[in-house]
Amino acid sequence: MQSIEANGYSIYFNESGYEAIHHILFENKYSSIFILVDEHTNDFCLPKFLPNLATEITIEIIEIEAGESIKNIATCLEIWSILSELGADRKSLIINLGGGVITDIGGFIASTYKRGIDFINIPTTLLGMVDASIGGKNGVDLGNLKNQIGVINVPRLLLIDTSFLETLSQKEMRSGLAEMLKHGLIYDKKYWEQFLNLSDIDFADFDDLIYHSIVIKNEIVKQDPTENGIRKALNFGHTLGHAIESHFLESATPLLHGEAIAIGMILESFISKEKGLLSNEEFHQIKYTITDIFEKHIFTKNDIESIQNLLIHDKKNEYGKVQFALIKGIGNIIINQSVENELIISSFEDYKS
Secondary structure, eight states: OOOOEEEEEEEEEEEHHHHHHHHHHHHHTTTTEEEEEHHHHHHHHHHHGGGGGOSOOOEEEEEEEOGGOOSHHHHHHHHHHHHHHHTTTTTTEEEEEESSSHHHHHHHHHGGGGGOOOOOEOSSSHHHIIIIIISSSEEEETTTTEEEEEEOOOSSSEEOOOOGGOOOHHHHHHHHHHHHHHHHHHHHHHHHHTOOOGOOGGEEEEHEEEEEEEEHHHHHHHOTTTTSSSGGGGTHHHHHHHHHHHHHTTTSSOOOOOHHHHHHHHHHHHHHTTTTTSHHHHHHHHHHHHHHHHHOOOHHHHHHHHHHHHHGOOOTTTTTTTEEEEEOOOOOOEEEEOHHHHHHHHHHHHHHH
């Protein structure tokens, strides 16, 4: 697959990515390499990756726990301390090998350690490949509030090695699929229509679907790197989705990011319909396509009230107003939309039905 040029870095695929890494290592003469992994990627992905990293440079492995709950400043403090104790300097390189949590926190750590050192992202989950690792957003959560602390800073390169997907559960694959569905809904109706019946998809060609999804996100980010305009389109499903994810983060039944975003897309599609932006037919196509893939979640009245309160902390808010990205027909987006509380409650009532 041909590499994709992003803002200030390139996205490489499979074998070509390892060649690009070797070129960067040779060109920059790094003093040391630190590979950030979680307990799962340490077991299942690192043994595959290391044989492809032919270098004489000293390599250190830093392992953290898996899961969104560790994506916080406390974990950053631990890793910054480890880097310092192991002698990491301005010529060190961090390679983030893992899902969205690893690339988010690893990019943030690299961007702030000694005022910034180089990093490379190698996402190992579908969600990481099509969304989390692309676009330069790095950061951590503040309590249960998603991605409240962070920076926008790009890696030296991004390597998409789809063979890592063989290590994922179906649940994790579905989580990543949610972002692919979103890319179709906000940008490309024909791409969305390829997912209307998953049984018709030839998964031998799944790499092409991943590639197309990355192209969509990259095209949007290139137009608006710092999210002052069109990049807000990528937040479709995320205003309510992030609040849902935050609400259940510390519960007995936390949701994966994609599971929460899938619900958010149904709710925000209903809101789009009620605002006259989306036809009834298109709404039901979206609702039933997504609910065929993702299990229905039960929300109590207290859940909904808590989720509404969490909307106050959404990063897109301006002047105290919650801002939504809504779809104006499948494949089109409209940003900076205010939504009344009553309509949010109605979207949950429809979701329950």
